[in-house]
Amino acid sequence: MSTPLLEVTDLAISFSHPRPAVRSVSVTVDRGEVVALVGESGSGKSMTARAIIGLLPDGARATGSVRLGGDELLGLGEKAYTAVRGRRVAMVFQEPQTALNPVRTIGWQIAEALRAHGGVRGKAARARAVELLTEVEIPDPEERLGWYPHQLSGGQKQRVVLALALANEPELLLADEPTTALDVTVQAEILALLRRIRDRTGTSILIITHNMGVVAHLADRVVVLRQGDVVEAAGTRELFAHPQHAYTRQLLAAVPRLPEADDGVRVLADAPAPTGEVAALEYDDVSVHYGSRMRGRVLPAVDGVTLRLERGQVLGLVGESGSGKTTLGRLAAGLVPLAGGRVRVGGEDLAGLRGRRRADLRRRLAFVHQDPEASLDPRFSIGEAIREPLDVHGVGSRAARDQRVAELLDAVRLPASFTKRRPRELSGGQRQRVALARALTLDPQLLVADEPTSALDVSVQAEVLELFADLQQRLGFACVFISHDLAVVNTVADHVAVLRAGKVVEHGAAARVFGDPAHEYTRRLLDAVPVPDPTVRDATGPALHEQREQIA
Amino acid sequence: MSESLLDVAAPEASDPDDQFDTRRRPGIWTALGRGKGLAGLILIGVVVALGLLAPLLAPHSPTEQIPGANLVGPSGAHWFGTDEVNRDILSRTLYGIRTDLLVVFLAVPIGAAIGILVGLVSSWWSFTDVIAQRVFDLVLAFPTLILAIALTAFVGPGLRTVFFVIVAVELPVFGRLTRTSVRTVREMPYVEAAHVIGAGSLWQLRRHVLPNSLEPLLVQLAVSMSVAVFIEGAMSFLGLGVRPPQPSLGSLIRDGVRNMYDAPYFAVGPLALVVALVLGLLLVSQALAEARRR
Numbered sequence: 059m060s061t062p063l064l065e066v067t068d069l070a071i072s073f074s075h076p077r078p079a080v081r082s083v084s085v086t087v088d089r090g091e092v093v094a095l096v097g098e099s100g101s102g103k104s105m106t107a108r109a110i111i112g113l114l115p116d117g118a119r120a121t122g123s124v125r126l127g128g129d130e131l132l133g134l135g136e137k138a139y140t141a142v143r144g145r146r147v148a149m150v151f152q153e154p155q156t157a158l159n160p161v162r163t164i165g166w167q168i169a170e171a172l173r174a175h176g177g178v179r180g181k182a183a184r185a186r187a188v189e190l191l192t193e194v195e196i197p198d199p200e201e202r203l204g205w206y207p208h209q210l211s212g213g214q215k216q217r218v219v220l221a222l223a224l225a226n227e228p229e230l231l232l233a234d235e236p237t238t239a240l241d242v243t244v245q246a247e248i249l250a251l252l253r254r255i256r257d258r259t260g261t262s263i264l265i266i267t268h269n270m271g272v273v274a275h276l277a278d279r280v281v282v283l284r285q286g287d288v289v290e291a292a293g294t295r296e297l298f299a300h301p302q303h304a305y306t307r308q309l310l311a312a313v314p315r316l317p318e319a320d321d322g323v324r325v326l327a328d329a330p331a332p333t334g335e336v337a338a339l340e341y342d343d344v345s346v347h348y349g350s351r352m353r354g355r356v357l358p359a360v361d362g363v364t365l366r367l368e369r370g371q372v373l374g375l376v377g378e379s380g381s382g383k384t385t386l387g388r389l390a391a392g393l394v395p396l397a398g399g400r401v402r403v404g405g406e407d408l409a410g411l412r413g414r415r416r417a418d419l420r421r422r423l424a425f426v427h428q429d430p431e432a433s434l435d436p437r438f439s440i441g442e443a444i445r446e447p448l449d450v451h452g453v454g455s456r457a458a459r460d461q462r463v464a465e466l467l468d469a470v471r472l473p474a475s476f477t478k479r480r481p482r483e484l485s486g487g488q489r490q491r492v493a494l495a496r497a498l499t500l501d502p503q504l505l506v507a508d509e510p511t512s513a514l515d516v517s518v519q520a521e522v523l524e525l526f527a528d529l530q531q532r533l534g535f536a537c538v539f540i541s542h543d544l545a546v547v548n549t550v551a552d553h554v555a556v557l558r559a560g561k562v563v564e565h566g567a568a569a570r571v572f573g574d575p576a577h578e579y580t581r582r583l584l585d586a587v588p589v590p591d592p593t594v595r596d597a598t599g600p601a602l603h604e605q606r607e608q609i610a
Numbered sequence: 611m612s613e614s615l616l617d618v619a620a621p622e623a624s625d626p627d628d629q630f631d632t633r634r635r636p637g638i639w640t641a642l643g644r645g646k647g648l649a650g651l652i653l654i655g656v657v658v659a660l661g662l663l664a665p666l667l668a669p670h671s672p673t674e675q676i677p678g679a680n681l682v683g684p685s686g687a688h689w690f691g692t693d694e695v696n697r698d699i700l701s702r703t704l705y706g707i708r709t710d711l712l713v714v715f716l717a718v719p720i721g722a723a724i725g726i727l728v729g730l731v732s733s734w735w736s737f738t739d740v741i742a743q744r745v746f747d748l749v750l751a752f753p754t755l756i757l758a759i760a761l762t763a764f765v766g767p768g769l770r771t772v773f774f775v776i777v778a779v780e781l782p783v784f785g786r787l788t789r790t791s792v793r794t795v796r797e798m799p800y801v802e803a804a805h806v807i808g809a810g811s812l813w814q815l816r817r818h819v820l821p822n823s824l825e826p827l828l829v830q831l832a833v834s835m836s837v838a839v840f841i842e843g844a845m846s847f848l849g850l851g852v853r854p855p856q857p858s859l860g861s862l863i864r865d866g867v868r869n870m871y872d873a874p875y876f877a878v879g880p881l882a883l884v885v886a887l888v889l890g891l892l893l894v895s896q897a898l899a900e901a902r903r904r
Contacts, residue, residue, distance in 0.1 A: 391806055420808040433799040437821050446817075447807040493803075500807070 061128060062086040063262050064110070064230055069122035069132075070286075071105050071114065079105045079118070081286035085264070087230065092256055092263040094273045094294075096309070097283035098515035099486075103266045106283070107232050110264070111147050112139040127229065145175045148223035152235040154215035158207040164191075164218055165203030171225040190221040193258075195251060212379075213244035217251070224255070231255075233265045237272060241378040241542065246586040249275050268515060270313045271588030274298060282306050294592045312520035313590045314545035317573045336405035338504050338536030339367040339390055344399035346385050346560075359385040361560035362399070367553070369503070370534045374551030374568060376544055376583070382560040387506045387540045391425045404503055421451060424497035424535075428509040430489035434481040440467075440492050441477030447499040466495040470525060487518035491525065498533065505530075505537045511546060523549055544587055548572050556580045638825055641901035642894065650893025657887045661707030668701035673855045681873045690879035694869055702857040703879050709769065709858035710887065713842045714835045717773045721780030722831055728781065729788025730820065733796070734811060739789075746782035754779050755844060762850045769852045772845050776838050787830055791823040798822075825902050832895030836888045843884060859884050 064087040072078035080102035087093045095103045109120050112134065124131040126146060134142070151157040159167060168187040172178055178186055184203070191199035194217040207215055216236065223231055233252070237245040253276060256263055265276060273280055274294065281291045282305070290303040301307045346360040360382040367373045375383040388394045389401055392408045400407055406419055427433035434443050441463050448459045464474050470491040481489055490510060497505055510526070511519040527550050530537055541547045547554060548568055555565035556577065564577040575581045641647045660667065669688075670676065675696040682692045690699035732742035749757070758775045765771050795801065796819050804814050839859070845851035846860030847867075854861070859880045866877025 393802065393806070417808055420806070423806065425803065425806040427799045427803060429799060433803050435800040435804075435818050435822065446804065446809070450804075450807055450809045450813060496803070496807075 063089045063091075063127055064264065065123070065125040066106070066110065067123045067125075069106060069109055069120065069124060071102070071109055071118055071120045073117055073119075078286055080109070080120075082122075083281075083283065083286070083288055085281050085288075085291075087262045087264055089229070089262055090256065090260045091279065092253070092265065092277050093279045093281060094277035095264065095266045095281050095283060096268065096270070096273055098268060098309075098517065100285065101283040102286040103283050104234055107149070107234055107264065107266050110230075111143055111149050111232055112136075113149075141175075144171065144223075144228070145226045146228055147230045147232060148226070148228040150216075150219055150223050150231065150233040150236045153239050154212060154219050155207075155239070157219045158215060160207050162206070163203065164205050164207070164210075167218075168203075168222060168225060171222045175226050177226060186225075187221075190224060191218075193224060193255070194218070194221045196221075211244075212240055213247060216240060216244075216248055220248075220251070220255070224259070224261070227259070227261075229262060231261050231263045233263060235267055236265065238267070238269070242544070242583060243378065243586040245272075246588065249588065252276060269588065270310060270516070270590035274590050274592045275588040282309070298590070298592050308517060310590065312517040314520065314523070314543070314549045315590070316545050316548055316584060316587060317569060335369060337366045337402070338369045338371070338404060339365075339373075339538065340400075340402040340405075341365040341386070341389070342400040342402065344386075344389060344401055345397045346382070346389060346394055347397040358397075358560050360389070363557075363560070363562050364399075365555055365562065365565065367504075367536050367538065369536050371552045372530060372537045372539055372550055374547035374554040375538060375540045375557060376542065376547050376554060377557035378542065378583075380559070381557040383540050383542075383557050384508055385560075386557070387508050387538050390504065390538055391423055391506045392420070393425075417451075421447075421500050422503045424500070424502035424505045426490075426493050426497050426505065426507040426510045429513050430486060430493050431481070431513070433493050434489060434496075436481055438481075439477060440472075440479050440481070440484070443481070443492060444496045444499055447496065451500065453500070462499065466499060469498070469529060470495045485518075486514050487522055490514060490522055494522075494526065494529070498529065498535075501533070502535055505535050506540075507537060508540045509542065510539075512541065512543065519546070526550060544572065544584060556583070638828070638898050638901040641897040645897065646893045646900075647897030650890045650897060653886050653890030654894065655890075657707060657883060657890065658711060660704055660883070661711050664701075664704035664708060668698075668704045670698040670701040672702045672705040672857050673697065674701075681869065683873070684875055691873060691875050693865060693876065694872075699862070699876065699879060703859070703862060703883060706857035706859045706862050706880065707883060707887075709852055709856065710839055710842055710860075710884075712769075713772060713776060714838050714887070714891075717776040718780055718831065718835050718838045721777035722784045722827070722834065724777065725781040725784025726788045726827060729785040730792060730815060732785070733789040733792040734815060742785060743789075746785055749778060749782045754841060755848070758841070758845050758850055759848075762845075767850045767853060769856070769858075772842050772851050775845065776841055779841065780834050780838075783834065784827065784830065787827060788823065791826050792819055795819050795822045825898075829895050829899045829902065832891050832898060836891035836895070839884060839888050839891070859887075 064085070066083060066085045069080055069083045070078055071080040083102065083106050085093065085095065085106070095106060097103045105114070108114050110124055110131070112131065114120060120132055122132065126142065131142060165184065165187050168190060169183045172183050172186060187203055188199045191202055196202055196214060196217050210218065237248050240248060249272060252263060255261060267273060277294045279291070280294050280297045282289045282303070284305050290297065290301065290306045292302070297306065298310070301310055341363050344360060344363050345358060348357045348359050363386060365373065375386055377383045385394055389396065390403065396409055401409070403419060404422060408419060411419055438446070444463045444466055445459050448454060448462060453459070454462070463477060467474055467476060472488060472491055481492070484492065511522050514522060523546065539547060539551055551568045553565065554568045554571045556563045556571065556579065558579055564571060564575065564580050571580060572584065575584060642651055676692060676698060677696065679688065679692040679696050681694055682688055684691045688698050688700065690703060693699055693702070728742050732739040752760070754775070757778065761775055761778070762771050765774065801814055801818050804818055842851060842858060843860035843863060846858050847864040849864070851860055852858040862880035863877050863884070866880065869876050
């Protein structure tokens with residue numbers, strides 16, 4: 059067998075910090091092979107990629123060896139690296155929004171990439187740009203050359219980023235979480251495209267991801283990283299079928315799954331029997347508009363939604379970006395002005411209340427934000443943050459409040475010693491548990507959770523979800539759970555509403571909606587979720603292709 | 611399953627990223643304990659000590675006329691020399707510092723406090739914003755000295771005028787800065803989180819928004835203090851500032867320039883002190899600004 063295209067041996071990267079970012083990583087990528095680097099945050103996967111393309115941050119020291127087609131890359135000067143970067147190794151970033159220059163046309167940016175390596179100019183460059191856009195399957199490539207990034211959708215932007223990376227026919231494509239910022243249906247398209255590009259051009263791909271579904275879908279081989287070390291490396295099928303290392307098994311077990319076709323265990327009645335009791339939350343034909351009527355541009359974010367959430371139940375709101383799921387959740391917490399309809403919390407209309415009664419209703423409401431880093435005041439200690447709701451409402455004596463804080467910390471399984479710590483000293487999962495504890499301080503009857511786990515690693519996410527489900531059952535609060543991740547919603551929600559463009563497309567019991575979707579859009583969403591099982595990929599490959607055609 | 615997941619979570623705290631997090635972020639105050647910050651503090655400290663201890667250190671009273679000592683050069687008896695009306699320049703300089711300290715550590719904080727208050731109010735309640743912003747525009751449209759001259763026309767020259775000018779100049783600076791920084795902070799999810807748990811506007815402002823907006827204001831405070839030394843100097847230089855015989859660093863420099871040909875050493879002492887004070891304040895502001903960026 060010929061020598062591998064990329065050979066990383068014993069790569070170690072350290073900063074002034076005593077703990078190295080990468081301890082010892084060895085990865086090989088053969089020509090035309092797709093290898094996935096998998097790991098949670100802090101595993102060193104992005105640093106490894108940066109070392110390969112010579113973009114390590116200042117102060118990083120790298121040792122070991124990175125060979126590309128036999129040439130040592132590590133230790134090359136900036137000038138020598140410029141000849142490698144873009145020409146032999148190209149990179150696709152996570153966020154297509156920021157990877158493109160907003161003030162230049164697509165055509166200009168592709169021409170620039172060609173010019174940078176002394177490639178073609180003028181007419182020939184234009185022809186090559188059209189060719190590249192065709193390659194990444196953008197419709198009407200001729201016309202798109204004159205477009206600006208803001209005129210393209212997220213998926214199309216990522217396609218353009220791909221075209222830029224492919225401009226100089228690199229031997230190796232580094233893709234750092236290339237689909238994380240995208241909606242599921244778009245993610246499925248980009249993954250399929252990456253596979254086709256590999257098949258057509260023979261470019262090797264090293265993809266960095268935390269998503270096991272993406273791995274199963276795309277990779278030939280998988281390298282699992284943990285805290286800067288390679289834990290396991292194996293062929294994709296083999297790894298999923300027989301994970302050798304305990305960590306790999308835990309990682310795979312932590313991935314939330316959608317119900318399989320034969321998963322008939324949780325059969326629930328579709329329509330919740332009207333209990334006659336007052337619902338925890340009622341949306342009665344609600345609409346929300348963004349923009350102002352005076353300026354003549356009104357965008358409906360939520361359009362005539364009617365939903366009902368019984369006490370003690372969890373309602374999952376799912377949909378792609380722009381579907382209005384977050385707006386609907388914020389509406390329940392009274393954070394968005396209503397354009398029409400009524401929102402009743404525990405039978406009372408939030409909009410119709412003033413003063414004391416409004417404050418009383420607020421006490422029964424809680425909200426958990428997506429980003430636990432930003433939702434805790436950096437100046438407050440954990441204890442102060444959890445106690446704040448009690449302070450605001452002047453509940454109980456000082457000692458009783460501290461007692462309550464201790465109880466809550468215990469409930470979210472954090473040690474009491476955390477009271478004195480600052481948010482910065484906690485990990486993401488711990489912070490989100492603090493945010494959950496704060497939300498539960500006043501014993502709410504309704505909790506709105508907006509993507510509470512999407513900023514977390516899979517294993518941490520699984521743990522937070524489990525904690526959440528446990529608390530929900532013990533304390534019996536009703537909950538609106540918003541997520542773009544269908545599998546996550548499936549693990550916690552009793553009922554699900556699928557939203558699209560501000561309207562409810564389908565709603566019903568979670569097991570029914572996910573197991574036997576009635577609406578075509580729901581089915582499309584479910585199909586697009588990359589299943590963490592490589593055997594499924596082989597079965598659905600062509601189907602995915604058809605689906606893409608359909609969407610296009 | 612939950613057991614095994616908790617096992618995964620156990621080493622979580624030892625993740626490299628987390629290790630970073632467990633280091634307490636050094637507050638910006640620690641910047642004053644080393645390097646530039648420390649050097650600046652020492653310079654300021656020395657000047658402040660000289661001013662405060664003036665009655666003990668000064669060999670003469672600032673207004674005492676010493677017989678026979680007319681424009682004498684620096685000597686053992688008169689380190690900085692004497693002026694045209696036989697007064698000891700060293701003594702006048704030491705007492706002059708006190709005037710500047712008053713301006714720096716009283717007028718600037720007063721202007722800053724009012725500015726911050728106006729900035730807070732205007733960034734939270736939009737109807738006050740329009741008024742406050744236009745008034746700020748008006749004040750900022752004037753160059754400082756023109757404003758000073760105009761104000762002197764109304765209230766006459768004197769230390770009081772210097773005070774007014776500094777407050778008037780600093781107020782919009784702090785008002786604007788507060789407004790910008792508050793507008794950034796109030797969009798943070800933790801402020802919204804406080805809103806959701808039922809905290810009122812004042813609570814949100816006092817507990818969350820203001821404390822998290824303070825850092826840029828602190829940097830500006832140090833910068834403004836150094837500017838205040840110059841404003842006092844410029845106003846006294848033009849004769850709009852403190853009235854004789856009360857000394858100030860600015861008026862001493864003016865006297866020095868007036869006697870430049872007869873006594874070139876005259877302005878050196880007061881100038882050195884102005885430089886020390888301004889340099890100290892700028893070093894502190896730089897150290898704070900750098901600590902903030904880290």
